[in-house]
């Protein structure tokens with residue numbers, strides 16, 4: 402099979418020179434287009450003014466053409482709209498900034514491109530008529546009369562497979578949709594894909610090289626519906642080879658999502674934290690072939706803050722927000738055409754007043770907890786949570802000392818939680834909103850235990866001083882230590898100092914010292930070995 406797929410890179414607008422063989426003048430068998438019927442038609446030209454493809458204005462800033470018309474970079478292409486005669490400086494010459502080929506554009510058979518579509522974005526809107534695209538419907542039935550227009554070759558010679566020159570004046574011709582079987586018979590099932598292609602012909606009338614990307618239209622006069630774009634074929638106007646067009650009907654999703662506003666985000670959620678909100682959202686393709694979004698626009702309605710994100714973003718952390726007031730966050734999808742309707746959620750940044758804390762045993766049945774407050778923490782109140790397993794009674798709310806903010810506050814309990822868990826709630830006074838519940842795990846306190854024995858030091862004689870040596874103790878600190886002196890096993894009233902001056906009354910008696918060590922783990926007493934005073 403011989404498939405002509407020639408792009409006329411430089412068509413000269415000289416009069417068509419008759420060629421040998423099956424040469425036929427015009428689009429191939431066409432006639433000068435009626436300008437009013439083709440108000441949406443567009444010519445794709447190089448920067449030097451050489452027309453190389455056709456197209457249709459489908460939105461003020463979008464031209465639909467063929468995928469295989471992506472030959473030059475966007476900056477090297479210009480689009481002429483509102484003109485049928487390219488030699489006359491009527492209409493508009495517009496710049497191109499994007500050429501978005503159909504994501505499934507491919508050529509499994511050379512010269513027979515599939516999903517041969519491309520949307521070209523104009524830097525400025527065209528004033529031309531916009532043609533509605535036939536989408537989401539069945540392709541026109543075999544036998545339907547359609548029309549095609551272009552500035553491509555007006556002749557083709559089968560004897561040497563050569564294309565004639567293009568024309569500066571837009572040519573139009575009717576063509577009749579061929580049965581799919583005729584197209585597959587001509588080109589084979591490998592090349593002709595009945596799903597997204599259509600073929601059409603009338604004797605001696607056809608699209609030709611340079612017409613690629615141009616419109617295949619249903620309806621009469623100015624009321625047309627874009628059915629397809631000129632794609633490929635073997636030669637032009639050959640009886641056995643109808644021209645092939647790529648259909649728009651199966652590409653509704655890609656076309657609409659590319660030239661229209663993007664789909665809105667699907668779901669939104671906000672996680673509240675200290676002076677910040679973490680926004681998460683989802684975005685689903687409205688259909689399989691939909692274009693990816695250019696990005697997302699997140700707005701904080703109350704502050705007017707706007708954040709632009711790339712199309713892969715699904716999450717944003719907003720920081721530096723005021724705590725306590727609900728904020729409305731909206732997320733909209735953006736693309737070249739604008740932004741979707743937003744979805745929104747309300748969330749309140751919540752101060753996390755306590756950032757670190759420590760708890761130590763300050764004494765037997767007493768715990769000191771230190772809370773480091775966030776710099777913005779004001780009017781801090783605290784109280785110790787009194788669960789059923791706590792021994793101590795409920796405490797009222799207490800205002801933290803003014804100088805506690807914004808550094809630390811210290812909480813001293815008047816009892817111990819039985820299970821050694823100490824719950825402390827920190828709340829702001831304003832509105833009495835509980836903002837933090839800190840649970841402190843204290844290790845089980847171990848009782849004091851003497852590592853070395855308590856003993857008396859010094860000479861046991863009247864007039865000298867004895868010392869009650871504590872020895873060394875292990876166990877959960879802090880320890881509170883007290884001493885009591887004894888004479889012959891009886892308490893010496895008021896004798897609780899570390900030292901004892903041996904009196905005349907002590908002569909011949911046995912002196913001892915009892916040491917009490919109290920810690921969070923309990924109280925332990927130990928008495929020194931006795932010392933007998935010289936008589």
Ligand code: 4AZ
Pocket residue numbers: 405406407408607608609610611612613631632633634635636637638643644645
């Ligand atoms: C082309 O080369 C081309 N006769 C376009 C359409 C047809 C043939 C060639 C159909 O762009």
